Amino acid sequence: MPRTELDYGQRLEHLSILDERGAVDDALDPGFANDELLRLYRAMVLTRQLDIRMLRMQRQGQMGTFAPGRGQEATQIGSIRALRKSDWYWPSYRSFGAQMWRGWTVEGLMLLWDGYFAGFEIPEGTNELPFSIIVGGHIAPATGIAMACRYEGTDEVVLTNFGDGATSQGDFAEAVNFAGVYKSPIVYLCENNQWAISTPFEKQTASKSIAHRALGFGVEGIQVDGNDILAVSVAVEEAVARARAGEGPTVIEALTYRMDVHTTADDPTVYRKDDEVERWEAKDPIIRFEKYLRDRGALDDAAIEAIESEERARVDAGRKLFDELKQKDYREVFDYVYATLPPELQEQRADYFAKLDRAGL
Amino acid sequence: MQFLLPDLGEGIQEAQILKLLVAEGDRVELDQPLMEVETDKAAVEIPSPVAGTIAKLHGGEGDVVNVGNPLVTFDTGDGAGGGEAAPAAKPAATKKAASKKPATPAAPATPPPPLPSGDVRAAPVIRKLAHRLGVDLRLVRGTGKRGRIVRDDVRAAAENGTAAIGSAPAASGPAPVAPPPVTRVAPIPPTVTPPGEPGKDAHGTTHTERLGQVRKTIAAQMAKSVSTIPHCTNFEDADVTDIDALRRGYNAVNPPERKLTLMAFAIQAIAHSLRRFPVFNATFDGDAMQIVYKDYLNIGIAVDSERGLVVPVMRNVETLDIHGIAASLKQLAHKVRNVSFTVDELRGGSFTVSNAGAAGGANRYATPIINHPESAILALGRARTEPRYVDGELRPRMILPLSLTFDHRATDGAESSRFLGDVIAQLENPARLLLG
Numbered sequence: 001m002p003r004t005e006l007d008y009g010q011r012l013e014h015l016s017i018l019d020e021r022g023a024v025d026d027a028l029d030p031g032f033a034n035d036e037l038l039r040l041y042r043a044m045v046l047t048r049q050l051d052i053r054m055l056r057m058q059r060q061g062q063m064g065t066f067a068p069g070r071g072q073e074a075t076q077i078g079s080i081r082a083l084r085k086s087d088w089y090w091p092s093y094r095s096f097g098a099q100m101w102r103g104w105t106v107e108g109l110m111l112l113w114d115g116y117f118a119g120f121e122i123p124e125g126t127n128e129l130p131f132s133i134i135v136g137g138h139i140a141p142a143t144g145i146a147m148a149c150r151y152e153g154t155d156e157v158v159l160t161n162f163g164d165g166a167t168s169q170g171d172f173a174e175a176v177n178f179a180g181v182y183k184s185p186i187v188y189l190c191e192n193n194q195w196a197i198s199t200p201f202e203k204q205t206a207s208k209s210i211a212h213r214a215l216g217f218g219v220e221g222i223q224v225d226g227n228d229i230l231a232v233s234v235a236v237e238e239a240v241a242r243a244r245a246g247e248g249p250t251v252i253e254a255l256t257y258r259m260d261v262h263t264t265a266d267d268p269t270v271y272r273k274d275d276e277v278e279r280w281e282a283k284d285p286i287i288r289f290e291k292y293l294r295d296r297g298a299l300d301d302a303a304i305e306a307i308e309s310e311e312r313a314r315v316d317a318g319r320k321l322f323d324e325l326k327q328k329d330y331r332e333v334f335d336y337v338y339a340t341l342p343p344e345l346q347e348q349r350a351d352y353f354a355k356l357d358r359a360g361l
Numbered sequence: 362m363q364f365l366l367p368d369l370g371e372g373i374q375e376a377q378i379l380k381l382l383v384a385e386g387d388r389v390e391l392d393q394p395l396m397e398v399e400t401d402k403a404a405v406e407i408p409s410p411v412a413g414t415i416a417k418l419h420g421g422e423g424d425v426v427n428v429g430n431p432l433v434t435f436d437t438g439d440g441a442g443g444g445e446a447a448p449a450a451k452p453a454a455t456k457k458a459a460s461k462k463p464a465t466p467a468a469p470a471t472p473p474p475p476l477p478s479g480d481v482r483a484a485p486v487i488r489k490l491a492h493r494l495g496v497d498l499r500l501v502r503g504t505g506k507r508g509r510i511v512r513d514d515v516r517a518a519a520e521n522g523t524a525a526i527g528s529a530p531a532a533s534g535p536a537p538v539a540p541p542p543v544t545r546v547a548p549i550p551p552t553v554t555p556p557g558e559p560g561k562d563a564h565g566t567t568h569t570e571r572l573g574q575v576r577k578t579i580a581a582q583m584a585k586s587v588s589t590i591p592h593c594t595n596f597e598d599a600d601v602t603d604i605d606a607l608r609r610g611y612n613a614v615n616p617p618e619r620k621l622t623l624m625a626f627a628i629q630a631i632a633h634s635l636r637r638f639p640v641f642n643a644t645f646d647g648d649a650m651q652i653v654y655k656d657y658l659n660i661g662i663a664v665d666s667e668r669g670l671v672v673p674v675m676r677n678v679e680t681l682d683i684h685g686i687a688a689s690l691k692q693l694a695h696k697v698r699n700v701s702f703t704v705d706e707l708r709g710g711s712f713t714v715s716n717a718g719a720a721g722g723a724n725r726y727a728t729p730i731i732n733h734p735e736s737a738i739l740a741l742g743r744a745r746t747e748p749r750y751v752d753g754e755l756r757p758r759m760i761l762p763l764s765l766t767f768d769h770r771a772t773d774g775a776e777s778s779r780f781l782g783d784v785i786a787q788l789e790n791p792a793r794l795l796l797g
Contacts, residue, residue, distance in 0.1 A: 056392050060410040061367020265370035267403030 010215050014223045017230040020283045022291025030234050034298045038307075040081065040229055041293060044073040044286050046311040047097030050106060051260075053315045054113065058264045066113040069094045071227070071259035074285030075191050077101060078232030079159065079254075082240045088127040088149075088158040090142040094191070094258075095131060095161060102126050106318025107325060116326055117336060127156070135196075136166030139188070143175040146186035146249070157243045159236070161189040165196025167210050173217075176251060180219040185243035187236060188251045191226060193258040198271040214251035226254030227285040230292075257283070330361050364410055366432040370402035374484055374511045375427045378420050379404060387415045395433060398426075401486050413437035423561075427504070427511055483510040491515045500524035575668045586733040589647070591769040594728045597781050599788040601626075601744055602759040607791045623761070624716060625687040627741055630787035630794050632658050632678045632686075635712060638780040641737040642711045645771040652736075652771055661710035661732055662690070666697045672732055673702050674710045683795075715740040725762045736771045739784070740764040761788065 017028045032040075051070050057063035069076065072094065080098035083089060089102055096109055103123025112119025122128045132138035142160035149156045166172060167190055179186050190210045194201045207213055214221025220242065224231040232254055239250035257280035261268055268277075293299035334341060334349045341349065366376055376398040383395050392408040395415075399405075413435040420426050481498045483491070487510055491498045494515060501518045503510035518524040522543050557570030572580065586592075604626050612620050635642040635658055643654045658679045661672040673693045675681075681689060696702040713732040729740040742762030749758040763785070767777045787794040 056408045059367070059369065059405055059407050061365065062410065065371050261403070265402050267405075269404070 008218075010218075012209075012211055012215065012221055012223070014211075014225075015231045015235055016225040016228055017234065018225075018228045018288055018292055020227070020288055022288045022295065024230070024292055024295075028230075028234070030230060030237075032230075032233075034296070037293060037296075037298055040077050040233075041286075041289055041299070042307055042311060043077045043097060043101055044229070044289065045307055046100060046314060047073045047076065048286065049308070049311045049315045050096055050100070050109070050318075053312075053319060054110065055260070055264065057110075057319070062114070063110065063264075064114045065264050067094045067263045068260040069096060069258075071280065071284065072191055072193060072256045073097050074229035074289070075189070075226040075232050075254040075256050076161075078229040079161065079187075079189050079236040079252075081233060082236040083157070083159055085126045086154075087156050087240075088129070088142070088145050090129040090138050090145070090158065090160040091131045092135075092138070092162045092166070092191075093131045093133050094163070098161070099128075099131070102128055104128075105321075106315055107321035110319065110322040111326060114322070114326060117329075117332055118325060132162075136162055136169035136171045138162070139166065139169075139175040140171045143179050143184060143186055146179060146184035146243075147182050149185055150182065150246070155244055156185070157240050158184075158186040159189060159240070160186065161191055163196060164190060164192040164194065164201055164204055164210060165199065166190070167213065168196075168204055176214070176217045176219060176249065179249040180217045183246060183248035185246070186249045187239040187243060188249060189236065190251065190253045191256055192253050193226075193256050195258055195262070195268070195272065197262045197266065198268075200272070210253040211251060217251075219248060220250040221253070222250065223253045223255065226256030227283050227288070229285060229289055256285075330356055362411055362413065362435045362437050363431050364433045364435065366398075366426045366428050366430055368428050369398070369405055369407075370400050372484070373400045373402060373428060374487070374505055374509060375425050375513075376400045377425045378422050381418065381422055382406075383415055383418075385415050385418055389413065389415060389435075401484075407432075409433075409435075411435050411437055425512065427513070429506055481510065482508055487512060487515060491518075494519035495526050496524045497526045498524075573668075575671070579670055582733060583730055586730050590645070590731050590733065592728070592731060592766050593769045593774060593777070594764055594766040595774070595777050595781055596726045597763045597765070597785060599761045599763055599785040600749065600758050601761045601788050604788055604791050604794065605744070605759045619684070619687075621683065621687050622690065623744060624714075624741070625683055625690055626794060627761075627784075627788065628660060628675070628678065628686050628690070628714060629683050630784050631660065631712070631714060631739060632681075633787060633794070634780055634783040636679070637783060638776065640772045640776065641767065641780055643736045643771060644711075644734045645736055645768050646734075647770065655711040657711060659709050659711045661707075661713040661735075662693055663713055663715035663729075663732070663738075664694075664697055667700060671697060671702070671707060672710065672713060673697060673706050674708065676709070710735060712736075713738040726764045729764060729766050731766055731768060736768040737777075737780075738766050739781075740766075 015028075016025075017030075018024050048070060051068045054063050054066060055068055058066065076095055076097035080089065080101045083102075089098070091098060096104075099109065100106070103126055105123075108119045108121060110119070120130060122130070129138070129142075139160060139162060142158050146158040149158065162172075172188075176188060178184070179188075192201065192210055196204055209223050211221040211223035220239065222235050222239075224235045226232060235252050235254075239252060242248065242250060257277075259277065259280065290299060290304060331353065334345060334352075338345065369376060377400075378396055379399050380397040381395075382397070383389055383393070389395065389409045389412065391410075391412045394406045395409050397404060397406050414437075415433060416436040417434040419431045419433065426432055481488075482503055482505075483498050488498065490496075490512060491501075491510075496515050496518045498510055498515070501510050501514050501524050502508075504514055505511040520543065522540055525540055555568040555570070557568040560567050560569055601623060605623065608621050608623065608626065639654045640652065642658060643652050645652055657677055659674050659676050660678050661674045663670060663672045673696060675686070675689045675693060678686065678689075693702075696706070710732060712735055713729075715727070715729050715738060725742045727740040727742070729738045731738050740763070742764070744759055744761040746757050747760045748755050749760070750756075751758065763781060765777055765781045
């Protein structure tokens with residue numbers, strides 16, 4: 001009869017291991033070996049170099065519209081490293097770094113974003129899905145894959161990432177609810193980069209955090225500093241281990257920031273303030289990781305410079321390949337969806353081809 | 362090597378050059394920033410696609426370049442297409458300034474037959490521009506990619522008037538008569554330079570002035586009032602001939618410091634009427650759904666000052682006779698002239714009188730905006746001599762125009778007519794005024 005407090009013993013943590021000055025909490029440091037650390041560092045540098053190059057190419061008319069990810073490298077690389085090749089990765093559209101870790105190539109991503117079908121080729125030997133352009137549209141089907149993994153008794157795990165805006169879609173709630181009920185082996189990684197295009201986080205939800213929402217679905221949740229690659233690595237590794245052990249899903253909220261435009265067709269200066277961007281510049285994930293690596297003696301100025309120029313060269317080489325591989329084939333757009341083209345599309349195709357013929361293409 | 366303006370957003374048609382970062386003859390590196398341009402979607406920096414020398418810039422700052430047209434010609438030193446080698450298929454850039462003749466082909470002199478509107482190829486922003494400029498897009502020949510209509514086409518059509526809305530031939534109507542072209546002359550020079558920072562928008566040069574505190578306060582107060590209070594205004598005239606005669610007679614035999622103005626009589630009359638119609642000296646509280654009647658008469662006097670509109674408050678008018686009101690008016694005027702009033706002296710009003718006529722603002726009638734959270738405001742026009750029928754004869758009379766705005770949530774038109782009628786009855790009959 002009386003009012004009593006409901007206590008289900010659920011806890012919610014925020015995890016930070018490497019702060020923005022590069023100082024580390026020794027007790028929490030996962031203690032990765034130097035070559036593992038450098039592999040992560042290199043992947044972050046490659047991600048950023050690709051970003052810079054593609055943004056320039058877009059301004060030079062040599063790249064289609066795409067979504068740059070500068071500032072979110074730690075979340076991407078820190079999360080993807082926990083997956084086995086046989087695990088499933090279903091990214092959103094701002095995940096180049098994680099995709100390259102899984103085997104996507106520089107030239108492939110360039111082809112893809114410049115609108116060539118060849119770029120959609122899935123790397124051999126991994127369980128990949130093409131990124132989702134539809135905001136939050138992949139969260140429910142990713143959950144379906146996780147349910148299938150459990151049903152079929154494999155030990156595969158699914159990682160899916162999405163932004164803060166996607167959590168406002170009904171799909172997110174339905175998916176996490178089902179995964180909770182069926183203890184599906186899936187990790188929901190929300191890259192909370194504070195902006196859903198021009199909608200700031202405080203207008204996205206009245207929740208104090210995205211991690212918080214895990215509680216309502218009765219699943220594990222944690223918030224991490226998304227610009228701290230060690231914190232992201234630890235949180236995702238734990239979540240993947242739980243999923244693999246049959247303990248169900250985890251909602252991870254990685255607090256990070258979209259340093260650049262939403263896409264190349266966007267101008268954030270009209271909706272957000274420079275001082276906010278400057279505050280986040282100071283929290284750059286690569287700079288703090290460099291500091292950590294220097295302090296461990298794993299990196300010095302010469303190595304930093306060498307890695308940057310090597311990764312830039314990798315991007316430039318990929319760009320050369322892209323230039324060679326890109327071939328405009330206006331006729332392939334009908335080729336890859338249906339095995340047998342339905343009659344109305346056959347009609348459209350004939351019409352379209354006739355137009356191409358008239359235009360001499 | 363010729364660098365054509367790429368589509369920098371998704372489906373944009375043109376870009377304006379905001380700032381050039383290089384000049385013709387400059388040697389540039391690959392990826393070196395060349396210029397800042399602005400599209401419908403964003404302002405972006407364009408990095409050089411090659412290393413080489415700038416042979417030609419196809420537009421200057423402020424120019425608009427269409428997507429797919431040449432932006433920069435590079436001499437890359439390999440002999441392939443320096444300088445003028447690459448044929449410029451289309452004119453490169455067009456000046457924004459209206460005085461310049463657009464370089465793009467103008468709309469044809471004879472309009473092409475109108476197309477069904479579904480076949481017009483124009484972006485929404487272009488359609489909007491056309492609507493604003495009164496251009497019928499069906500009559501405009503597009504010079505953009507695949508015949509798309511671009512901004513310059515619309516501007517050119519607007520300038521030479523060949524595609525005005527309504528000039529499209531009706532399906533089976535009489536043949537259209539082309540309207541005469543608009544001839545332009547030298548612009549009228551500005552007599553006053555507007556305050557603020559010079560700048561420009563999409564249509565020409567501008568000045569931008571940041572608001573001062575008084576203006577900000579007025580703006581907020583006005584917006585709050587009109588967005589929360591349903592305003593309704595009554596217009597009436599008061600024949601103040603008799604009271605004016607009384608006033609002049611009194612002033613003629615009294616020292617200047619005891620001089621009485623028509624305003625003092627008006628306030629006296631209003632004070633009496635507010636006592637009889639308290640809903641005009643009240644606040645409508647929409648949150649609590651109640652009307653708060655004020656027992657005090659604090660009458661704000663809206664006047665023009667050096668700092669803009671201010672409304673100093675004459676307190677407890679119910680305790681003042683006509684001489685007290687006149688003295689109080691003089692004090693307020695003195696403070697306004699010397700800008701020596703305090704913020705507190707502008708607060709706590711329960712009704713406002715706008716002496717619009719004296720300020721040279723509204724000469725006759727106005728639709729004054731209620732000073733939130735009051736429930737009414739009365740604007741006095743300028744009293745003037747006008748012919749009126751009195752006792753069957755046309756006579757010169759002194760007429761004071763009155764405009765009363767009230768909060769229609771608090772009361773209705775009939776009550777406001779009665780209130781205004783009561784004010785007027787006093788102003789037309791000195792005995793009634795002086796006896797209350």
